[in-house]
Amino acid sequence: MPNHDLMVKVSNLRKSFTGVDALNGVSFSVGKGKVVVILGPSGSGKSTLLRCLNQLETQNSGEIWIDGEKITASQKQLDRIRSEVGMVFQHFNLYPHLTVLENLTLAQRIVKKVSRAEADEIARQQLAKVGILEKADAYPSQLSGGQQQRVAIARALSMKPKLLLFDEPTSALDPEMIKEVLEVMLELAREGYAMVVVTHEMGFARAAADEIIFMDDGKIVEQAVPEKFFSNPVEPRTRAFLSQLLAR
Amino acid sequence: MIAKNVKKVDLAVSMIASQRPSLRERLRTIPWWLVAIFGLALLTTWAVTTQPAYASAFNYIKAGLSVTLVTTLVSFAISTLAGLFLGLARVSNNLFWNNVSTFYVEVIRGIPMLVLIFFIALVLIPGVTLGLKNLAPVFQSAGLIGIASSLQELQTSAMPMNIRAIIALSITYSAFLAEIFRAGIQSVDRGQMEAARSQGMTYPQAMHYIILPQALRNVLPALGNDFISLLKDSSLVSILAVRDITQVARLYAGSTFEYNTTYTTLAVMYLTMTILLSFLVKFIERRMNSNAKP
Secondary structure, three states: OOOOOEEEEEEEEEEEEOOEEEEEEEEEEEEOOOEEEEEOOOOOOHHHHHHHHOOOOOOOEEEEEEOOEEOOOOHHHHHHHHHOEEEEOOOOOOOOOOOHHHHHHHHHHHOOOOOHHHHHHHHHHHHHHOOOHHHOOOOHHHOOHHHHHHHHHHHHHOOOOOEEEEEOOOOOOOHHHHHHHHHHHHHHHHHOOEEEEEOOOHHHHHHHOOEEEEEEOOEEEEEEOHHHHHHOOOOHHHHHHHHHHHHO | OHHHHHHHHHHHHHHHHHOOOOHHHHHHHOOHHHHHHHHHHHHHHHHHHHOHHHHHHHHHHHHHHHHHHHHHHHHHHHHHHHHHHHHHHHHOOOHHHHHHHHHHHHHHHOOOHHHHHHHHHHHHHHHHHHHHHHOHHHHHHOOOHHHHHHHHOOOOOOOOHHHHHHHHHHHHHHHHHHHHHHHHHHOOOHHHHHHHHHOOOOHHHHHHHHHHHHHHHHHHHHHHHHHHHHHHHHHHHHHHOOOOHHHHHHHHHHHHOOHHHHHHHHHHHHHHHHHHHHHHHHHHHHHHHHOOOO
Protein backbone atom coordinates (compact mmCIF):
# COMPACT_ATOMS: atom_id res chain seq x y z
CA MET A 1 0.00 0.00 0.00
CA PRO A 2 1.85 3.11 -1.09
CA ASN A 3 1.63 6.02 1.27
CA HIS A 4 2.92 9.27 -0.13
CA ASP A 5 4.02 10.76 3.18
CA LEU A 6 6.43 7.90 3.73
CA MET A 7 9.99 7.68 2.42
CA VAL A 8 10.39 4.05 3.48
CA LYS A 9 7.76 1.46 4.22
CA VAL A 10 8.74 -2.09 5.09
CA SER A 11 6.19 -4.80 5.59
CA ASN A 12 6.74 -8.19 7.18
CA LEU A 13 10.34 -8.62 6.01
CA ARG A 14 11.91 -12.03 6.45
CA LYS A 15 15.47 -13.08 5.67
CA SER A 16 17.47 -16.13 6.65
CA PHE A 17 21.09 -17.03 5.95
CA THR A 18 21.61 -20.79 5.74
CA GLY A 19 19.54 -21.82 8.70
CA VAL A 20 19.86 -18.61 10.73
CA ASP A 21 16.92 -16.21 10.80
CA ALA A 22 18.36 -12.73 10.42
CA LEU A 23 15.01 -10.98 9.99
CA ASN A 24 11.89 -12.44 11.44
CA GLY A 25 8.94 -10.44 10.18
CA VAL A 26 9.99 -6.79 10.43
CA SER A 27 7.64 -3.91 9.61
CA PHE A 28 8.31 -0.21 10.05
CA SER A 29 8.22 3.05 8.16
CA VAL A 30 10.19 6.27 7.87
CA GLY A 31 8.41 9.56 7.18
CA LYS A 32 9.82 12.06 4.70
CA GLY A 33 12.55 14.11 6.34
CA LYS A 34 12.58 11.86 9.38
CA VAL A 35 15.56 10.23 11.08
CA VAL A 36 15.18 6.68 12.33
CA VAL A 37 17.97 5.18 14.39
CA ILE A 38 18.16 1.40 14.69
CA LEU A 39 19.78 0.09 17.87
CA GLY A 40 20.42 -3.42 19.05
CA PRO A 41 23.08 -5.93 20.02
CA SER A 42 25.29 -7.34 17.28
CA GLY A 43 23.63 -10.14 15.37
CA SER A 44 20.18 -8.66 15.97
CA GLY A 45 19.62 -8.16 12.24
CA LYS A 46 19.87 -4.38 12.10
CA SER A 47 22.54 -4.26 9.37
CA THR A 48 20.67 -6.90 7.37
CA LEU A 49 17.53 -4.81 7.59
CA LEU A 50 19.39 -1.72 6.38
CA ARG A 51 21.03 -3.64 3.52
CA CYS A 52 17.64 -4.94 2.43
CA LEU A 53 16.45 -1.36 1.95
CA ASN A 54 18.70 -0.92 -1.09
CA GLN A 55 18.73 -4.64 -1.85
CA LEU A 56 22.37 -5.38 -1.10
CA GLU A 57 20.61 -8.29 0.59
CA THR A 58 17.45 -9.74 -0.91
CA GLN A 59 14.71 -10.68 1.51
CA ASN A 60 13.07 -14.10 1.42
CA SER A 61 9.66 -12.53 1.78
CA GLY A 62 8.07 -9.21 2.61
CA GLU A 63 7.77 -5.92 0.76
CA ILE A 64 9.66 -2.65 0.62
CA TRP A 65 8.46 0.69 -0.71
CA ILE A 66 10.88 3.56 -1.27
CA ASP A 67 9.17 6.93 -1.70
CA GLY A 68 5.89 5.23 -2.57
CA GLU A 69 7.45 2.90 -5.13
CA LYS A 70 7.46 -0.81 -4.46
CA ILE A 71 10.78 -2.58 -5.08
CA THR A 72 10.25 -5.34 -7.64
CA ALA A 73 12.53 -7.85 -9.31
CA SER A 74 13.35 -5.37 -12.09
CA GLN A 75 17.09 -4.70 -12.12
CA LYS A 76 16.56 -1.47 -14.04
CA GLN A 77 14.17 -0.11 -11.44
CA LEU A 78 16.52 -1.20 -8.67
CA ASP A 79 19.50 0.57 -10.23
CA ARG A 80 17.45 3.78 -10.47
CA ILE A 81 16.22 3.53 -6.88
CA ARG A 82 19.78 2.83 -5.68
CA SER A 83 20.99 5.97 -7.43
CA GLU A 84 18.46 7.91 -5.34
CA VAL A 85 19.37 6.23 -2.05
CA GLY A 86 22.77 7.08 -0.59
CA MET A 87 24.60 4.55 1.53
CA VAL A 88 27.48 5.06 3.95
CA PHE A 89 29.38 1.95 5.04
CA GLN A 90 31.24 0.99 8.19
CA HIS A 91 34.48 0.60 6.27
CA PHE A 92 33.91 3.66 4.03
CA ASN A 93 34.44 1.66 0.80
CA LEU A 94 35.92 4.61 -1.03
CA TYR A 95 37.38 3.79 -4.44
CA PRO A 96 41.13 3.65 -3.66
CA HIS A 97 42.29 4.08 -7.28
CA LEU A 98 40.40 7.35 -7.72
CA THR A 99 40.97 10.79 -6.20
CA VAL A 100 38.51 12.17 -3.68
CA LEU A 101 36.91 14.31 -6.37
CA GLU A 102 36.65 11.36 -8.79
CA ASN A 103 35.07 9.30 -6.01
CA LEU A 104 32.29 11.88 -5.94
CA THR A 105 31.90 12.45 -9.67
CA LEU A 106 32.12 8.95 -11.18
CA ALA A 107 28.61 7.72 -10.38
CA GLN A 108 27.09 11.11 -11.16
CA ARG A 109 28.58 10.93 -14.62
CA ILE A 110 28.03 7.28 -15.54
CA VAL A 111 24.75 6.66 -13.70
CA LYS A 112 23.00 10.02 -13.79
CA LYS A 113 24.74 11.19 -17.01
CA VAL A 114 25.64 14.53 -15.44
CA SER A 115 28.26 16.51 -17.41
CA ARG A 116 31.79 16.52 -16.04
CA ALA A 117 31.71 20.24 -15.24
CA GLU A 118 28.41 20.00 -13.40
CA ALA A 119 29.49 16.85 -11.54
CA ASP A 120 32.70 18.62 -10.44
CA GLU A 121 30.68 21.59 -9.24
CA ILE A 122 28.29 19.40 -7.22
CA ALA A 123 31.19 17.37 -5.82
CA ARG A 124 33.04 20.47 -4.63
CA GLN A 125 29.88 21.80 -2.95
CA GLN A 126 29.46 18.54 -1.04
CA LEU A 127 33.14 18.39 -0.08
CA ALA A 128 32.89 21.93 1.26
CA LYS A 129 29.81 20.92 3.22
CA VAL A 130 31.64 18.09 5.02
CA GLY A 131 34.62 20.40 5.50
CA ILE A 132 37.17 18.61 3.36
CA LEU A 133 37.34 20.55 0.10
CA GLU A 134 41.11 20.99 0.35
CA LYS A 135 41.54 17.22 -0.08
CA ALA A 136 39.73 17.06 -3.43
CA ASP A 137 42.82 15.89 -5.31
CA ALA A 138 44.14 13.52 -2.64
CA TYR A 139 43.72 9.76 -2.73
CA PRO A 140 41.63 8.07 -0.02
CA SER A 141 44.70 6.35 1.49
CA GLN A 142 46.18 9.77 2.23
CA LEU A 143 43.26 10.68 4.51
CA SER A 144 42.50 9.82 8.12
CA GLY A 145 39.59 7.50 8.90
CA GLY A 146 37.34 10.38 9.90
CA GLN A 147 38.18 12.27 6.72
CA GLN A 148 37.53 9.15 4.62
CA GLN A 149 34.12 8.68 6.18
CA ARG A 150 33.25 12.33 5.56
CA VAL A 151 34.28 11.87 1.92
CA ALA A 152 32.03 8.78 1.81
CA ILE A 153 29.14 10.88 3.12
CA ALA A 154 29.88 13.56 0.51
CA ARG A 155 29.96 10.83 -2.16
CA ALA A 156 26.47 9.73 -1.11
CA LEU A 157 25.25 13.34 -1.02
CA SER A 158 26.58 14.18 -4.47
CA MET A 159 23.99 11.84 -5.99
CA LYS A 160 21.29 14.16 -4.54
CA PRO A 161 19.67 11.29 -2.62
CA LYS A 162 16.20 11.39 -1.15
CA LEU A 163 17.16 8.87 1.50
CA LEU A 164 20.43 8.18 3.30
CA LEU A 165 21.38 4.84 4.83
CA PHE A 166 24.17 4.65 7.42
CA ASP A 167 25.57 1.22 8.35
CA GLU A 168 27.51 1.68 11.60
CA PRO A 169 29.36 4.68 10.15
CA THR A 170 31.57 5.31 13.20
CA SER A 171 32.32 1.73 14.27
CA ALA A 172 35.63 1.53 12.41
CA LEU A 173 36.87 4.93 13.61
CA ASP A 174 39.28 5.95 16.36
CA PRO A 175 37.41 7.68 19.22
CA GLU A 176 38.76 11.13 18.39
CA MET A 177 37.44 10.90 14.82
CA ILE A 178 33.93 9.80 15.71
CA LYS A 179 32.88 13.31 16.67
CA GLU A 180 33.69 14.92 13.30
CA VAL A 181 31.58 12.33 11.50
CA LEU A 182 28.66 12.54 13.92
CA GLU A 183 28.64 16.33 13.60
CA VAL A 184 28.26 16.04 9.83
CA MET A 185 25.44 13.51 10.27
CA LEU A 186 23.69 15.72 12.82
CA GLU A 187 23.87 18.62 10.39
CA LEU A 188 22.26 16.46 7.67
CA ALA A 189 19.47 15.48 10.07
CA ARG A 190 18.81 19.16 10.78
CA GLU A 191 18.71 19.90 7.06
CA GLY A 192 15.82 17.49 6.72
CA TYR A 193 17.37 14.47 4.98
CA ALA A 194 15.42 11.27 5.53
CA MET A 195 17.89 8.94 7.24
CA VAL A 196 18.02 5.40 8.53
CA VAL A 197 21.01 4.97 10.81
CA VAL A 198 22.36 1.76 12.33
CA THR A 199 24.72 2.79 15.12
CA HIS A 200 25.91 2.25 18.66
CA GLU A 201 26.24 5.98 19.33
CA MET A 202 23.58 6.69 21.95
CA GLY A 203 24.42 10.39 22.03
CA PHE A 204 23.67 10.68 18.34
CA ALA A 205 20.48 8.66 18.70
CA ARG A 206 19.27 10.94 21.45
CA ALA A 207 20.14 14.14 19.60
CA ALA A 208 19.16 13.33 16.03
CA ALA A 209 16.52 10.61 15.98
CA ASP A 210 12.83 11.24 15.46
CA GLU A 211 12.27 7.63 16.30
CA ILE A 212 14.34 4.81 17.73
CA ILE A 213 13.89 1.19 16.79
CA PHE A 214 15.38 -1.43 19.08
CA MET A 215 15.96 -4.82 17.49
CA ASP A 216 16.86 -8.20 18.90
CA ASP A 217 16.80 -11.66 17.33
CA GLY A 218 15.61 -10.36 13.97
CA LYS A 219 12.55 -8.66 15.45
CA ILE A 220 11.64 -5.14 16.44
CA VAL A 221 11.40 -5.23 20.22
CA GLU A 222 10.55 -1.61 20.89
CA GLN A 223 9.89 1.50 18.87
CA ALA A 224 9.66 4.93 20.49
CA VAL A 225 10.69 8.57 20.38
CA PRO A 226 14.13 9.08 21.97
CA GLU A 227 12.93 10.73 25.22
CA LYS A 228 10.62 7.85 25.96
CA PHE A 229 13.05 5.21 24.73
CA PHE A 230 15.91 6.31 26.96
CA SER A 231 13.97 7.43 30.05
CA ASN A 232 11.10 5.03 30.14
CA PRO A 233 11.55 1.91 28.01
CA VAL A 234 8.70 -0.58 28.22
CA GLU A 235 10.26 -3.90 27.28
CA PRO A 236 12.53 -5.74 29.73
CA ARG A 237 14.91 -6.62 26.86
CA THR A 238 15.36 -2.91 26.08
CA ARG A 239 16.00 -2.12 29.72
CA ALA A 240 18.64 -4.82 29.94
CA PHE A 241 20.34 -3.49 26.80
CA LEU A 242 20.33 0.10 28.02
CA SER A 243 21.50 -0.71 31.54
CA GLN A 244 24.39 -2.67 30.08
CA LEU A 245 25.39 0.34 28.02
CA LEU A 246 25.16 2.67 31.00
CA ALA A 247 27.27 0.32 33.08
CA ARG A 248 30.11 0.66 30.57
CA MET B 1 81.05 -12.42 34.72
CA ILE B 2 80.72 -8.64 34.93
CA ALA B 3 83.99 -8.16 33.14
CA LYS B 4 82.75 -10.38 30.37
CA ASN B 5 79.59 -8.30 29.98
CA VAL B 6 81.56 -5.08 29.95
CA LYS B 7 83.68 -6.49 27.20
CA LYS B 8 80.57 -7.39 25.26
CA VAL B 9 79.19 -3.87 25.65
CA ASP B 10 82.52 -2.43 24.58
CA LEU B 11 82.43 -4.56 21.50
CA ALA B 12 78.88 -3.46 20.71
CA VAL B 13 79.79 0.19 21.22
CA SER B 14 82.82 -0.08 18.99
CA MET B 15 80.72 -1.79 16.30
CA ILE B 16 78.10 0.95 16.41
CA ALA B 17 80.81 3.58 16.40
CA SER B 18 82.53 2.20 13.34
CA GLN B 19 79.20 1.53 11.54
CA ARG B 20 81.01 -1.07 9.48
CA PRO B 21 79.29 -4.41 8.95
CA SER B 22 81.63 -7.35 8.96
CA LEU B 23 83.03 -8.75 5.74
CA ARG B 24 80.79 -11.78 6.14
CA GLU B 25 77.69 -9.57 6.30
CA ARG B 26 78.73 -7.57 3.29
CA LEU B 27 79.31 -10.75 1.29
CA ARG B 28 75.82 -11.90 2.21
CA THR B 29 74.18 -8.82 0.70
CA ILE B 30 75.72 -9.31 -2.75
CA PRO B 31 73.36 -11.09 -5.18
CA TRP B 32 75.83 -13.76 -6.22
CA TRP B 33 73.37 -15.41 -8.59
CA LEU B 34 73.25 -12.18 -10.55
CA VAL B 35 77.02 -11.95 -10.62
CA ALA B 36 77.13 -15.51 -11.95
CA ILE B 37 74.62 -14.72 -14.69
CA PHE B 38 76.55 -11.59 -15.58
CA GLY B 39 79.70 -13.65 -15.81
CA LEU B 40 77.93 -16.15 -18.01
CA ALA B 41 76.77 -13.34 -20.30
CA LEU B 42 80.32 -12.02 -20.57
CA LEU B 43 81.63 -15.51 -21.33
CA THR B 44 79.02 -15.99 -24.02
CA THR B 45 79.69 -12.63 -25.61
CA TRP B 46 83.35 -13.49 -25.64
CA ALA B 47 82.59 -16.91 -27.18
CA VAL B 48 80.26 -15.54 -29.87
CA THR B 49 82.69 -12.79 -30.85
CA THR B 50 85.92 -14.77 -30.81
CA GLN B 51 85.03 -18.44 -31.31
CA PRO B 52 84.00 -19.15 -34.91
CA ALA B 53 81.94 -22.21 -33.90
CA TYR B 54 79.76 -20.22 -31.52
CA ALA B 55 79.57 -17.26 -33.86
CA SER B 56 78.29 -19.37 -36.72
CA ALA B 57 75.79 -21.16 -34.45
CA PHE B 58 74.45 -17.85 -33.16
CA ASN B 59 74.22 -16.34 -36.63
CA TYR B 60 72.29 -19.34 -37.85
CA ILE B 61 69.91 -19.56 -34.88
CA LYS B 62 69.08 -15.86 -34.76
CA ALA B 63 67.07 -16.33 -37.97
CA GLY B 64 64.41 -17.90 -35.74
CA LEU B 65 64.23 -14.96 -33.33
CA SER B 66 61.46 -13.15 -35.15
CA VAL B 67 59.27 -16.27 -35.18
CA THR B 68 59.86 -16.84 -31.44
CA LEU B 69 59.08 -13.22 -30.61
CA VAL B 70 56.03 -12.90 -32.86
CA THR B 71 54.61 -16.22 -31.62
CA THR B 72 55.12 -15.13 -28.02
CA LEU B 73 53.72 -11.61 -28.41
CA VAL B 74 50.67 -12.54 -30.48
CA SER B 75 49.82 -15.54 -28.30
CA PHE B 76 50.15 -13.41 -25.18
CA ALA B 77 47.94 -10.67 -26.59
CA ILE B 78 45.21 -13.14 -27.57
CA SER B 79 45.39 -15.11 -24.33
CA THR B 80 45.33 -11.95 -22.21
CA LEU B 81 42.11 -10.83 -23.88
CA ALA B 82 40.54 -14.30 -23.79
CA GLY B 83 41.80 -14.87 -20.24
CA LEU B 84 40.20 -11.62 -19.09
CA PHE B 85 36.79 -12.67 -20.40
CA LEU B 86 37.18 -16.22 -19.08
CA GLY B 87 38.15 -14.79 -15.69
CA LEU B 88 35.10 -12.52 -15.72
CA ALA B 89 32.94 -15.54 -16.57
CA ARG B 90 34.54 -17.47 -13.69
CA VAL B 91 33.40 -14.89 -11.13
CA SER B 92 30.02 -14.23 -12.75
CA ASN B 93 26.76 -15.40 -11.26
CA ASN B 94 25.58 -16.54 -14.68
CA LEU B 95 25.38 -20.30 -14.30
CA PHE B 96 25.98 -21.00 -18.00
CA TRP B 97 29.08 -18.83 -18.52
CA ASN B 98 30.46 -19.77 -15.14
CA ASN B 99 30.29 -23.47 -16.00
CA VAL B 100 31.59 -23.02 -19.53
CA SER B 101 34.68 -21.15 -18.33
CA THR B 102 35.32 -23.51 -15.42
CA PHE B 103 35.07 -26.48 -17.79
CA TYR B 104 37.49 -24.81 -20.20
CA VAL B 105 40.03 -23.93 -17.52
CA GLU B 106 39.94 -27.34 -15.84
CA VAL B 107 40.24 -29.28 -19.11
CA ILE B 108 43.09 -27.20 -20.50
CA ARG B 109 45.05 -27.16 -17.25
CA GLY B 110 44.71 -30.92 -16.92
CA ILE B 111 46.49 -31.75 -20.18
CA PRO B 112 50.27 -31.48 -20.67
CA MET B 113 51.12 -28.53 -22.86
CA LEU B 114 53.06 -30.63 -25.36
CA VAL B 115 50.10 -32.98 -25.85
CA LEU B 116 47.74 -30.03 -26.09
CA ILE B 117 49.83 -28.42 -28.83
CA PHE B 118 49.78 -31.64 -30.86
CA PHE B 119 46.06 -32.05 -30.27
CA ILE B 120 45.06 -28.51 -31.20
CA ALA B 121 47.32 -28.25 -34.24
CA LEU B 122 46.78 -31.74 -35.65
CA VAL B 123 43.30 -32.76 -34.42
CA LEU B 124 41.23 -29.76 -33.41
CA ILE B 125 42.07 -27.36 -36.23
CA PRO B 126 41.77 -29.95 -39.07
CA GLY B 127 38.57 -31.21 -37.41
CA VAL B 128 37.01 -27.74 -37.29
CA THR B 129 38.07 -27.16 -40.90
CA LEU B 130 36.45 -30.40 -41.98
CA GLY B 131 33.32 -29.58 -40.03
CA LEU B 132 33.03 -26.22 -41.76
CA LYS B 133 33.54 -27.90 -45.10
CA ASN B 134 30.70 -30.30 -44.33
CA LEU B 135 28.45 -27.33 -43.65
CA ALA B 136 28.81 -26.25 -47.29
CA PRO B 137 25.70 -28.16 -48.52
CA VAL B 138 23.64 -26.48 -45.78
CA PHE B 139 24.58 -23.05 -47.07
CA GLN B 140 24.14 -24.31 -50.63
CA SER B 141 20.54 -25.30 -49.93
CA ALA B 142 19.98 -22.00 -48.13
CA GLY B 143 20.96 -20.27 -51.34
CA LEU B 144 24.15 -18.75 -49.97
CA ILE B 145 26.28 -19.93 -52.88
CA GLY B 146 29.23 -17.62 -52.11
CA ILE B 147 29.70 -18.92 -48.58
CA ALA B 148 29.07 -22.49 -49.70
CA SER B 149 31.71 -22.45 -52.38
CA SER B 150 34.34 -20.83 -50.17
CA LEU B 151 33.64 -23.47 -47.50
CA GLN B 152 33.86 -26.18 -50.17
CA GLU B 153 37.34 -25.04 -51.07
CA LEU B 154 38.67 -25.35 -47.50
CA GLN B 155 41.66 -27.66 -47.15
CA THR B 156 42.45 -29.28 -43.80
CA SER B 157 46.11 -28.65 -44.49
CA ALA B 158 45.61 -25.04 -45.57
CA MET B 159 46.39 -23.33 -42.29
CA PRO B 160 50.15 -22.75 -41.83
CA MET B 161 51.76 -24.34 -38.78
CA ASN B 162 52.89 -20.91 -37.50
CA ILE B 163 49.24 -19.88 -37.11
CA ARG B 164 48.30 -23.24 -35.59
CA ALA B 165 51.10 -22.84 -33.08
CA ILE B 166 49.83 -19.39 -32.08
CA ILE B 167 46.28 -20.73 -31.72
CA ALA B 168 47.50 -23.65 -29.61
CA LEU B 169 49.56 -21.45 -27.27
CA SER B 170 46.70 -18.91 -27.03
CA ILE B 171 44.17 -21.58 -26.07
CA THR B 172 46.55 -23.01 -23.47
CA TYR B 173 47.65 -19.75 -21.91
CA SER B 174 44.19 -18.18 -21.86
CA ALA B 175 43.26 -20.85 -19.30
CA PHE B 176 46.25 -19.90 -17.12
CA LEU B 177 45.58 -16.19 -17.45
CA ALA B 178 41.89 -16.73 -16.67
CA GLU B 179 42.93 -18.02 -13.26
CA ILE B 180 45.17 -15.01 -12.71
CA PHE B 181 42.36 -12.60 -13.60
CA ARG B 182 39.89 -14.52 -11.45
CA ALA B 183 42.22 -14.30 -8.47
CA GLY B 184 42.82 -10.62 -9.16
CA ILE B 185 39.12 -9.81 -9.29
CA GLN B 186 38.49 -11.78 -6.11
CA SER B 187 41.34 -9.97 -4.36
CA VAL B 188 39.39 -6.70 -4.56
CA ASP B 189 37.43 -6.05 -1.37
CA ARG B 190 33.76 -7.05 -1.54
CA GLY B 191 32.80 -3.62 -0.23
CA GLN B 192 33.98 -2.06 -3.50
CA MET B 193 31.31 -3.85 -5.52
CA GLU B 194 28.70 -3.04 -2.87
CA ALA B 195 29.62 0.64 -2.86
CA ALA B 196 29.46 0.83 -6.65
CA ARG B 197 26.15 -1.04 -6.88
CA SER B 198 24.67 1.05 -4.04
CA GLN B 199 25.30 4.13 -6.17
CA GLY B 200 23.21 2.65 -8.97
CA MET B 201 26.05 1.40 -11.16
CA THR B 202 25.20 -1.70 -13.19
CA TYR B 203 27.34 -4.81 -12.72
CA PRO B 204 29.32 -4.18 -15.94
CA GLN B 205 29.86 -0.53 -14.97
CA ALA B 206 31.08 -1.51 -11.50
CA MET B 207 33.41 -4.10 -13.05
CA HIS B 208 34.78 -1.67 -15.62
CA TYR B 209 35.24 1.43 -13.47
CA ILE B 210 35.82 0.05 -9.96
CA ILE B 211 36.84 -3.61 -9.81
CA LEU B 212 39.01 -4.21 -12.90
CA PRO B 213 41.32 -1.20 -12.45
CA GLN B 214 42.15 -2.44 -8.95
CA ALA B 215 42.34 -6.09 -10.04
CA LEU B 216 44.71 -5.32 -12.93
CA ARG B 217 47.08 -3.48 -10.61
CA ASN B 218 47.13 -6.56 -8.38
CA VAL B 219 47.81 -9.06 -11.16
CA LEU B 220 50.38 -7.13 -13.21
CA PRO B 221 53.42 -8.95 -11.70
CA ALA B 222 51.74 -12.32 -12.24
CA LEU B 223 50.95 -11.39 -15.85
CA GLY B 224 54.60 -10.45 -16.38
CA ASN B 225 55.74 -13.78 -15.02
CA ASP B 226 53.35 -15.64 -17.32
CA PHE B 227 54.69 -13.67 -20.26
CA ILE B 228 58.16 -14.99 -19.41
CA SER B 229 56.79 -18.53 -19.10
CA LEU B 230 55.08 -18.16 -22.47
CA LEU B 231 58.36 -17.09 -24.06
CA LYS B 232 59.97 -20.26 -22.75
CA ASP B 233 57.02 -22.49 -23.65
CA SER B 234 57.02 -21.10 -27.18
CA SER B 235 59.98 -23.45 -27.73
CA LEU B 236 57.44 -26.31 -27.72
CA VAL B 237 56.07 -25.20 -31.09
CA SER B 238 59.29 -26.49 -32.65
CA ILE B 239 57.63 -29.93 -32.61
CA LEU B 240 55.22 -28.57 -35.25
CA ALA B 241 58.30 -27.73 -37.37
CA VAL B 242 57.65 -24.03 -36.82
CA ARG B 243 61.00 -22.35 -37.37
CA ASP B 244 61.47 -20.64 -34.03
CA ILE B 245 64.94 -20.49 -32.47
CA THR B 246 64.61 -23.96 -30.97
CA GLN B 247 63.63 -25.54 -34.29
CA VAL B 248 66.34 -23.66 -36.18
CA ALA B 249 68.87 -24.76 -33.56
CA ARG B 250 67.76 -28.38 -33.94
CA LEU B 251 68.21 -28.15 -37.69
CA TYR B 252 71.64 -26.59 -37.28
CA ALA B 253 72.79 -29.18 -34.72
CA GLY B 254 71.43 -31.98 -36.90
CA SER B 255 73.35 -30.87 -39.93
CA THR B 256 76.64 -29.86 -38.26
CA PHE B 257 76.71 -32.25 -35.27
CA GLU B 258 77.82 -29.22 -33.20
CA TYR B 259 75.59 -30.14 -30.27
CA ASN B 260 77.69 -28.42 -27.60
CA THR B 261 77.90 -25.05 -29.26
CA THR B 262 74.35 -25.09 -30.64
CA TYR B 263 72.45 -25.92 -27.50
CA THR B 264 74.68 -23.80 -25.26
CA THR B 265 74.04 -20.85 -27.53
CA LEU B 266 70.31 -21.58 -27.63
CA ALA B 267 70.06 -21.87 -23.84
CA VAL B 268 71.93 -18.63 -23.30
CA MET B 269 69.69 -16.86 -25.84
CA TYR B 270 66.57 -17.86 -23.89
CA LEU B 271 68.24 -16.98 -20.62
CA THR B 272 69.21 -13.53 -21.85
CA MET B 273 65.66 -12.77 -22.94
CA THR B 274 64.02 -14.10 -19.76
CA ILE B 275 66.47 -12.32 -17.43
CA LEU B 276 65.96 -9.03 -19.22
CA LEU B 277 62.19 -9.49 -19.05
CA SER B 278 62.25 -10.39 -15.38
CA PHE B 279 64.18 -7.19 -14.67
CA LEU B 280 61.50 -5.32 -16.58
CA VAL B 281 58.77 -7.00 -14.50
CA LYS B 282 60.62 -6.17 -11.26
CA PHE B 283 61.02 -2.57 -12.41
CA ILE B 284 57.31 -2.22 -13.19
CA GLU B 285 56.44 -3.87 -9.88
CA ARG B 286 58.66 -1.47 -7.95
CA ARG B 287 57.25 1.54 -9.76
CA MET B 288 53.73 0.39 -8.97
CA ASN B 289 54.57 -0.08 -5.30
CA SER B 290 56.20 3.33 -5.06
CA ASN B 291 53.09 5.14 -6.25
CA ALA B 292 50.59 2.67 -4.85
CA LYS B 293 47.45 4.25 -3.46
CA PRO B 294 45.64 1.40 -1.78
